Amino acid sequence: MIRRATIGLLAGLALAVASAATAAGPVALRAADVADLVASPDHGVRVIALWALDCAYCEQNLRALAALHDDGDIEVVTVATDDIGLRDAIAQRLAAAGAGALPARAYAGSSPQRLDFLIDPSWGGETPRTLILRADGSRAAVSGALDRARLEALIRPRGQESAGD
Numbered sequence: 001m002i003r004r005a006t007i008g009l010l011a012g013l014a015l016a017v018a019s020a021a022t023a024a025g026p027v028a029l030r031a032a033d034v035a036d037l038v039a040s041p042d043h044g045v046r047v048i049a050l051w052a053l054d055c056a057y058c059e060q061n062l063r064a065l066a067a068l069h070d071d072g073d074i075e076v077v078t079v080a081t082d083d084i085g086l087r088d089a090i091a092q093r094l095a096a097a098g099a100g101a102l103p104a105r106a107y108a109g110s111s112p113q114r115l116d117f118l119i120d121p122s123w124g125g126e127t128p129r130t131l132i133l134r135a136d137g138s139r140a141a142v143s144g145a146l147d148r149a150r151l152e153a154l155i156r157p158r159g160q161e162s163a164g165d
Helices: 002-022 031-037 058-068 084-096 112-119 148-155
Strands: 027-029 047-053 074-083 102-106 129-134 139-143
Touching: 002 139, 027 031, 031 112, 047 148, 058 074, 058 084, 058 148, 074 084, 074 112, 084 102, 129 148
Parallel strands: 027 102, 047 074, 074 102
Antiparallel strands: 047 129, 129 139
């Protein structure tokens, strides 16, 4: 009887540790990873939210994007332009914005400007920056604070509204 309880406790502890590791924070984004990140998705839309810890308007965007993430056709990925060494602070900020469950990346490497350019050659590094990548290969990018309505308009431009709209 004690063995079963101990095994159950250990199994529960292992599951908790695995869950904590999954929610431990962002994954490093290196130059070699960018091509996959910015590739058009196989279906639906991928939204890349570029943000920074010192950005005053980024939390508003993260909140709006977290709400969109529940749509099965929209994949949202957050990318902190801060160094991966700040993983804990990044994870805390994402959690505070309600975006802790979103896939998260953070810059790694010695040249953040190179990552900026690889992600979006027309981007000057200002945050927040939102990239919309569609399965049909079309793209949109916008800098500045966005609300849910503006995000919806970017994701589903005129003439591409879903059947439920």
